[in-house]
Amino acid sequence: MGITKQKAIELYSVMVKIRMFEEQVQDLYARGMIPGLAHLYIGEEAVAAGVCGALEREDYITSTHRGHGHVIAKGADVRYMMAELFGKTTGYCKGKGGSMHIADMAMGILGANGIAGGGLPIAVGAAFSAKYRNSGQIVACFFGDGSSNNGTFHESLNFASLHKLPVIFVCENNLYGISVSQRMHQPIQDIAIRATSYDMPGVVVDGNDAVAVYEASLKAVKRARAGEGPTLIECKTYRWRGHHEGDPNLGARYRDREEIEQWKKRCPIKRLEGRLLEERWLSRRKMEEIQKAIAQELDEAVSFAQQSPYPAPGDIFTDVYVAG
């Protein structure tokens, strides 16, 4: 079963939107317009696009500190995202959460999460709830190679498999937990083999190939919806930027320029562009149109964020508890 033209174009558009959003954030951050921390997803776009491309609107995701790509792929509105990054009242979290905590229950986005490995048990609970309510929903749970060493990873895979819960564990193996390389943080190369311990399928895919990620996800989605339980998908990928903006990463300290350049040659967007051109599904001109439309949407998002008000100091006390 191959990918359709329409789906391939959708994945492309999503990846471009993520890339351009992140480049915009990179620029705004460098100019001091965005406070706090920004963990950019550039280079890993195929994972979010491929996985979310296999989901329905009603399905859930849990995300990570590097979550912009996941929530864009799940359908978040970039205006509210940008406003949140600026710390404005019109943001997804009214300025209370920032980059690491974008959530939109209406879109099934159960929150980006600032704790490495924090989202796994929450995804399991949402999957339990979906199964209990017989809603047919599934959950895609994103986490990194670093989190696969956390107890929550093992506890969650065990629990989910035991109860055959409709969840897909998506490990974005970008080869580094902040500065510690995978070979320094675990004695295995393929995290997917850990699925064996929990009696579920474990799949390794090229995380820079959106179509491969999409196809592996579709299979996992089908299994989850059929009540057969979870799947672990390991997507091998790479982050082009530092751990966060401001990280002295670019070729010094924990990784070298050569490695970064090698991975940039495997750009997930260029790769899908090649496929789209080859299949004659999208012309260069159409691609430029897509990029132009996204650029405009992002410009509007930045204006929206800039023009929105900051919360008033008294807002510190709202939403600590649910009223009533």
Place this chain on the structure above:
Amino acid sequence: MREITYAQAINEGLRQCMEKDDRVIVMGEDIGRYGGIFQVTAGLLDQFGPTRVIDTPISESAFVGAGVGAALTGLRPVVEVMFIDFTTVCMDMIVNQMAKMHYMFGGRGNVPMVLRTNIGAGRGAAAQHSQSFHAFFMHIPGLFVAAPSTPYDAKGLLIEAIENENPVIFVEHKKLYAEKGPVPEEYYRIPFGEAEIKRKGEDVTVVATHAMVGRALRAAEEASRDGIHVEVVDPRTLTPLDKETILESVMKTGRLVVADEGHRTCGVAAEISALVCEEAIEYLKAPVFRVCSPDTPVPFSPPLEQAYIPDEKDLLPAFKEIMKYA
């Protein structure tokens, strides 16, 4: 009114909530077939089946976090952590997830979840099964903390906790499980943030929590023979805290003893002492007295454990001592 135990009252509250609302599920270690280590969930598996009464693996982070995820997506999970001591292995799920979601997401997403657990020494279980660090949770905004001292309060507060839209840490006391008291058969709720004056008195206010309430009542009875009239105030919930009732009582008596089984340092008693010092110091005729567990781990050997547990042996001298101030 019929009398049942504290454990039976909680069991009945759970049962009635599960009968009323099929979004209510219970999860935890040994809560199904075994009926809970203290038999609090006995019989629920038979009545509601394994889809609603879930015996979990020993994976506190997974099942407490699953409670958060289930609550965010429409269920009302009641999760049992066998001893409060074990909450330390899933503190991220409690402090960074359960407590934070609503605020951190700007009011998007509610976590109507109850985490039941218990405190208390006195069962010879030593330092990792006997602690009373419920004050940890009082320190975390976003959590409500219930502290029932009687079977009646336990049932009414539990039903309120389950119906509440907020995450609740429901702190039981293991030495109270077998204690009996009158409990109505019907479904009733006790609102959070309403202290109860368990005994009236004019000379000394003792604000007491959990098992310290019964101990304070017994010590107060004894003190009354010496002409000391003690008022026993039970906050019933630590968050929200009924400051008004505490302050009114202190304004009347002018003397405050705070009795809580947590450690003395940075505990519930420290917080209530500070509250009274900030808001009613001009009414105080004497320094504030704290009757708490000492700042040591809970020891095992029976004479050591008995010395450790704050009770009548500590309360009565405190009442007598505080009366020495004019």
